[in-house]
Amino acid sequence: MRDHTPDFKLQDLSSDNKARIKETVQQLLTRLAGDGQLTADSLLEFWIEVPGMKRRRGTYRGGFLMPDSFVYITDYFQTDGNQLVAAGGYEDAVKAWDDLLDELYYQVEIFTSQVDHSKGITLELWTGHRNRPEGEWIYAVDRKIELI
Template identity: 80%
Template sequence: MRDHTPDFKMQELSAENKSLIKETVQQLLVRLAGDSQLSSDSLLEFWVEVPGVKRPRGTYRGGFLMPDSFVYITDYVQADGDRLVPAPGYREMDKAWDDLLDELYYQVEIFTSQADDSRGIMLELWTGHRNRPEGEWIYAVDRKIELV
């Protein structure tokens, strides 16, 4: 059996990049809840574009792009009307945010560790819900940010 684990060293995101990601994610999720679109199948997905790294994205039979990674939002936060509250299992909203962001940072670090420098790395964050399996978006908000 072959080991298909990539051979690279994890590079932690800078405090500035973590802050940029956190602010962006919070804006997207507040918008999702404000539009009454946060449901149990809502996802926070991202794509990463690293300059000089050719890594084609996968596709399903329908021909649409497969996301690099995702997080189920309602594992951490839920909507109460148009505002966000901690999911069951969390007493405090701060802890829910910390856990959601820690998971997202870790996943982003896996994809960005292939680059020597974070400059030029584009991170596109999407939130909403799709037709199943991971098809076209029924509802989505997104933002593309450049890591610094």
């Protein structure tokens, strides 16, 4: 059996990039909860764009673009009214935020590991929920940030 795992070394995100991602994610999730749109299938999705690098995005059979990766928000948070609160497995929201962001940072590091970070990588984050199986957004908020 052959191992098809790519041979690469993760490049840690800088503290500035982690702060930019954290601020953006907190704004998006606060908006999602405030709009009363956090559901069991709500996702935090992202795409990585690198200038000059062509990369086909995968599609589901229905034909919509797949994100580079995603996180199920309700693994970490639920709502109380229109406020985010830690999901059942967490003692407090601080630990939930730490775990969600650690997972997101790790996934972003995987997708940016083979890229020269001086190229101006753009991270597009969005959250909401899709109509399944067609994949059209029922509700979504998004934001692009450039990693520095």
